[in-house]
Amino acid sequence: MNKTEKTIKDFLISKDGKFNSIFEIDKLPGGSSNETWIIKYNNTSQEKKIVLRRHFQGMRNIDNKYPPLSLKIESDVMMAAYEAKVPVPKVLYSTDSNSDLGEGFFMEFIDGVALGNKIVDENFLKNKDVNLSEQCGLYLSKIHSINYQKLNNIQKSEAADELVKYKEIYKNYNLSIPVFDFSIKWLEENIPINIKPYLLHGDFRNGNILMSKTSGVKSILDWELLHLGDPHEDLAWICVNSWRFGRINNPVGGFGKRKDFYNSYEKNSGFKINKKSLQFWEVLGTLKWGIMCLKMYDAYKSGYDKSVDRAAIGRRSSETEIDLLRLITKEFIDE
Amino acid sequence: MNNPPSKEELIISIINYIENDVISELKGQKRFHAHVAKNSLNIILRQLSLEEENNSKERKRLAEILKIDGDLKELNRILCEKINNDEINIKDNDLIDHLYKTTMEKLSIDQPNYSGYLAEKNN
Numbered sequence: 001m002n003k004t005e006k007t008i009k010d011f012l013i014s015k016d017g018k019f020n021s022i023f024e025i026d027k028l029p030g031g032s033s034n035e036t037w038i039i040k041y042n043n044t045s046q047e048k049k050i051v052l053r054r055h056f057q058g059m060r061n062i063d064n065k066y067p068p069l070s071l072k073i074e075s076d077v078m079m080a081a082y083e084a085k086v087p088v089p090k091v092l093y094s095t096d097s098n099s100d101l102g103e104g105f106f107m108e109f110i111d112g113v114a115l116g117n118k119i120v121d122e123n124f125l126k127n128k129d130v131n132l133s134e135q136c137g138l139y140l141s142k143i144h145s146i147n148y149q150k151l152n153n154i155q156k157s158e159a160a161d162e163l164v165k166y167k168e169i170y171k172n173y174n175l176s177i178p179v180f181d182f183s184i185k186w187l188e189e190n191i192p193i194n195i196k197p198y199l200l201h202g203d204f205r206n207g208n209i210l211m212s213k214t215s216g217v218k219s220i221l222d223w224e225l226l227h228l229g230d231p232h233e234d235l236a237w238i239c240v241n242s243w244r245f246g247r248i249n250n251p252v253g254g255f256g257k258r259k260d261f262y263n264s265y266e267k268n269s270g271f272k273i274n275k276k277s278l279q280f281w282e283v284l285g286t287l288k289w290g291i292m293c294l295k296m297y298d299a300y301k302s303g304y305d306k307s308v309d310r311a312a313i314g315r316r317s318s319e320t321e322i323d324l325l326r327l328i329t330k331e332f333i334d335e
Numbered sequence: 336m337n338n339p340p341s342k343e344e345l346i347i348s349i350i351n352y353i354e355n356d357v358i359s360e361l362k363g364q365k366r367f368h369a370h371v372a373k374n375s376l377n378i379i380l381r382q383l384s385l386e387e388e389n390n391s392k393e394r395k396r397l398a399e400i401l402k403i404d405g406d407l408k409e410l411n412r413i414l415c416e417k418i419n420n421d422e423i424n425i426k427d428n429d430l431i432d433h434l435y436k437t438t439m440e441k442l443s444i445d446q447p448n449y450s451g452y453l454a455e456k457n458n
Contacts, residue, residue, distance in 0.1 A: 029364050176411040179434050181418045185425050241451050248450035309371040315378060315445045321438040322451040329431055 001025070007100045008039060008052060015093050018043050033068030034224065038109065050092065054104025066165065069224050072096075075105040076151050077199070077226050086142045087219050112210035112218040119211050120247045120254035130216040133256030136209070136238065137264025139217060144198040144231050144269060154199070156228040159191045163284060166291050173294055179321040183287050186328050192277040197228040204234045205243040206253030231271060235262070236281030241323045242289045251334050258335060279332045283324060290320030343383060350376045381444045389440040396433045 001009065005025040012019035021042040028036045037052040053071060072094070081088045089107040097103040113119060125132070148154055157165070167184050170177075202225030210219040237243075238261075244254035252261045262273050297314030299305040340348070353373045361369055390407055397410040401417070417423040423430055435455075442452040 176408070176415045178411060178414045178418065179438055181415040182425050182430070182434060185418055185421075189425075244450065246450050248454055308368045308375065312371050312375045312378075318438065318441045318445045319449045319451060321434075322442060322449070322455055325431070325435055325438060326451065326455065 004057075008037065011095065011099075011101060012039065012050070012093075012106070034071065034104075049109035051089065051107050051109050052101075052104060053107070054095065054102050057102060069226065070153070071103045071105055073151070073153055074223050074226065075107075077146075077148075077154070078107070078223055080146050080148075080151060081143060081220070081223075084142050084146050086139055086146075087217055088223075089219055089221070110210055110219040112212050114207060114210050114221065116206040116243060116245045116254065119206055119209075120245045120250065124211070124213060124255075125216070126213045127215065130214075131256070131260055132211065132216050133252045133258075133260035134264040135217040136204075136252065136256070137261045137266075138268050139220060140201070140204060140231075140234055141265050141269035141271070143201050143204075143220070144234070144271075146199045148199040148228060151199075154226070154228055156197055158194050158197070158229050159233075159280065159284070162229070162233070162288075163187050163191070166284075166288050169295060170291050173298065175294070177317070177321070179324055180287065180290065183283060183324045183328065187280065187284055187287070190276070190280050190283075192230065192232070192274070192280050195230055198231045200227055200229050200231065200234050202226045202234070203237070205238045205240070206245065206255065207243060209253075230277065230281070231269075232274065232277040232281045233285075235265065235273065236278050237285045239278075239282055240285040240289060242286065242320065249335070275332070279327065282332075283327050286320045286323045286327060290317045290324070293317040293320070343380060346376050346380050346383075350380070378445060381447070385440075385444050389444070393437050393440065396436065400429055400433060 008025055009019065009022050012022065019039075019041055022039055023042065024040040026038050028038065033056055034053050035056050037054075039050045039052065041048055041050070053074075055068070055071060075091045075094055078088050079091050082090055089110050091105050091107050093106045095101040095104050095106075113124075118124060119132075163184070170180055170184075201220065201223060203222050204220070208220065208222040209217055210221060212218045238253050239251045239258065241248060244250060247254035250256055251258050265271070266273055293313050293316045296310055297317075300307070300310035300314075350373055353369055353376075358366060358369045358373075394407050394410060397407070397414060398404050400423070401410060401413055403410075403413070405413070414423070418425065418430075425431075439452065439455065442449055446452060
């Protein structure tokens, strides 16, 4: 057991004697601003797991202008979501920035499938009464109904803010990708009017939603992009073609139909969805993913991450170009 | 002139090696990276056969839209500038036609199995 693993074990034992039985601690690969650890222990002769999320401790590729969200805020919001009956892992213990582990929190481990390409398989669900799109509509409405007034320091980012942020990242790379400039111009001409801000998940898409074959949505993960803003942003993001994993005819995450998702959301929230706003946010979402691909490639170029996939992902930005053109110039809503 | 194999043959031999001998031996992230490496070699292979023609078509269209000549990189820079300055309207049909064609040409190299590319191609 190395030093970090020992620190994790000691911290947990100080909380509960059952953690004396910890027998394995693993850091999951990946993650740019946060580390995720899985800790295994035995309780009443059963193998159990607990998860640690904490800020990345090694060399960091920090974006000073847009630093990663504090894990204190992330865990506060997850706790509020838990209270609001959103399926989300229960936060168990928090650690602060002065502790040996740095800022982070421990949460329960929930079993399920998060791999997008498995979930879009038509044979994934064993229970045909489950409608994943309706569940997503329901739980997204619950997230948006969370009263954020009692939660501190949550940043607001509305349509124009999000657009400026990604335009700036793109311009900094000094690349000439005409479809991106074309899309940015279209977005600037079509910014929706700001509405009362809601608490948004910020990354609500296939891949961040843990699913079970029998009951559907089990847990909503990856809250690090949460912010206050226009609910259409979350409603559109899960429909971006990049998250349909090849199933272009199932607009909701590659697994469902728009009408099930939107009807469920409207019925449970009382909110009236605006089609023009959805189009704006789906275009912006698609552009964001294209720019994120360039950003990940930049991590390769700068020498921060020399892996073969960080190099290759730059070429995936062109996938978003065809989606952008189709979203902007053709009849927007598919089924 | 080099003796055989051609560069294409060399790349294909590496692709086959990764596919037949490497991937099955690996697990987890290493296996994923081997898949990505194979995909990257396939991109290079397609680029070797398609790039020259794609670029010359793109350059020809750009020269017609912009009414100037220059290298591809410079012409794309000027097109972006004109879009940003409203010197070219984003509703202009020649512009939209050019963007579609260029994007489809790019994807024929980068990702010819992409769902959006196939949907547009079969349109």
